[in-house]
């Protein structure tokens with residue numbers, strides 16, 4: 344499902360990062376571990392095609408990202424990859440539900456309101472649907488951004504510390520939801536996390 348090979352990347356001001364090869368099958372989850380600054384977010388961006396590696400390759404669902412143009416990659420990402428960034432980005436003038444509905448349309452799928460409601464319920468943010476992002480706490484926005492990443496039941500989920508702003512109870516809900524999507528829709532999941540419970544439930548890991 345996801346396979347990377349000999350990826351190397353450097354920013355103008357950093358050393359060159361050489362990343363381990365990542366291989367994740369359908370219905371499989373893996374952790375990405377490493378100290379702060381070791382390149383975890385950079386690797387997720389490379390795997391999502393948001394950055395282009397100086398060498399090496401990434402293949403998703405059998406397609407080499409290098410063979411796609413930027414527009415094609417953007418469409419592919421919207422349809423097949425669920426991304427959770429460290430900081431949630433929302434349009435400030437739309438409420439959380441409208442933000443998700445707009446994302447679903449952008450991803451080219453029909454708005455599945457039942458699925459949106461289910462995601463909001465599972466993440467315990469149903470009561471915040473009609474609030475603007477700025478009127479929600481960071482943890483609430485983070486949960487809404489996790490819901491957004493799962494809108495199209497993506498083949499691949501790349502999540503960068505999805506529970507970093509959450510208390511134990513909500514972190515546990517996020518872990519349950521991600522793993523239920525992996526199980527029910529055979530998604531592949533790669534997650535950067537410090538959450539011990541998620542670590543206990545996902546035996547496979549890559550270390551930077």
Ligand SMILES: Nc1ncnc2c1ncn2[C@@H]1O[C@H](COP(=O)(O)OP(=O)(O)OP(=O)(O)O)[C@@H](O)[C@H]1O
Pocket residue numbers: 354355356357377378379380381382383384385386
């Ligand atoms: N756009 C950028 N330009 C220059 N350097 C960058 C850029 N983005 C990240 N870096 C540097 O690259 C290194 C790796 O950053 P990255 O965010 O991938 O690490 P990380 O392991 O995800 O860190 P953390 O756990 O703190 O989020 C860091 O030293 C960072 O300062």
